[in-house]
Amino acid sequence: SIAKQQRLGFRRFTTSTTEDSNARLTLLGDLRRALDHGGEISLHYQPKVDIGSGALVGVEALARWQHPTKGPISPGAFIPVLEATTLIHKFTHQVLTEALTQARIWLDAGYRVPVAVNISTRSLLDADFPDQVAALLREINVPGERLCIEVTEYSIMSDPNTAIEALHRIRRLGVKISVDDYGTGYSSMTYLRLLPLDELKIDRSFVQDMSTDRGNRALVASTVELGHNLGLTVVAEGIEDASTLAALSEIGCDFAQGFHLARPMPADAVTDALRRAYAPAA
Ligand code: C2E
Ligand code: MG
Ligand code: MG
Ligand code: MG
Numbered sequence: 001s002i003a004k005q006q007r008l009g010f011r012r013f014t015t016s017t018t019e020d021s022n023a024r025l026t027l028l029g030d031l032r033r034a035l036d037h038g039g040e041i042s043l044h045y046q047p048k049v050d051i052g053s054g055a056l057v058g059v060e061a062l063a064r065w066q067h068p069t070k071g072p073i074s075p076g077a078f079i080p081v082l083e084a085t086t087l088i089h090k091f092t093h094q095v096l097t098e099a100l101t102q103a104r105i106w107l108d109a110g111y112r113v114p115v116a117v118n119i120s121t122r123s124l125l126d127a128d129f130p131d132q133v134a135a136l137l138r139e140i141n142v143p144g145e146r147l148c149i150e151v152t153e154y155s156i157m158s159d160p161n162t163a164i165e166a167l168h169r170i171r172r173l174g175v176k177i178s179v180d181d182y183g184t185g186y187s188s189m190t191y192l193r194l195l196p197l198d199e200l201k202i203d204r205s206f207v208q209d210m211s212t213d214r215g216n217r218a219l220v221a222s223t224v225e226l227g228h229n230l231g232l233t234v235v236a237e238g239i240e241d242a243s244t245l246a247a248l249s250e251i252g253c254d255f256a257q258g259f260h261l262a263r264p265m266p267a268d269a270v271t272d273a274l275r276r277a278y279a280p281a282a
Pocket of ligand 3: 180181201203237
């Protein structure tokens, strides 16, 4: 029976996590130290590119943790650990602060590059979050339009009323809202219409093999159409080869991100790329 399967599943889960939970506790202690002292966690930035013109239209901030003894630890491994505690709020605050400070540096250098920041469910649903965003924009002196927040369908659907109210408050600051990993969650058509959104970001699982998989190509094409009909910009993530980029171009997708175009890189490397792109012709 389903109940029995769930019971067994639950037992398997609890026994196998005894070890896991020790590892998580150690990681959590290390994270607490890293957030207190700084220097270990930094941001890389992955360019977002206009498929038609090839222009850099924005960057996405991606957290990187260089552990002093374990080496690099991916955000996929440490963000869930943070999210299980209130430490996530401190992390989100630090990431927003660093990303906005970098956006300010680029603005001062004459580059109006919008910066996207991934926001975890717990931060989005935190009652103070919209005011925190407002305060940081003011303190760091960045116009709201230069910030985009990426939230997942999962975040929104876990508490739609709270999420929708928060998104409205954030969007009133001029901040852009993007739905990340679109297609992997369960957002209904109704919510998609109710949400204050600017961008849909199609998950890389649909994008990656769309040049060979007709089914995924059809899903991506109809998502692009849906997004456009709702007045949204559509971005594809995870472009790893030229044929995928060509397929996206045919479909009329607006923007793309992926290793084929540019990998996540330190801020200085983005600045170099901006300087080259906007250098006066020699
Ligand atoms: P995401 O927001 O969907 O970010 C895209 C992920 O795909 C990044 O992994 C990026 O490095 C990777 N990627 C980009 N292009 C390609 C490609 O062509 N092929 C492949 N295979 N991968 C590509 P990363 O940096 O490991 O981040 C993983 C996830 O961790 C992110 O997924 C995001 O959900 C989360 N994350 C990262 N930084 C932050 C952060 O500062 N705050 C929060 N809350 N979450 C973050
Ligand atoms: Mg993202
Ligand atoms: Mg994504
Ligand atoms: Mg993704």
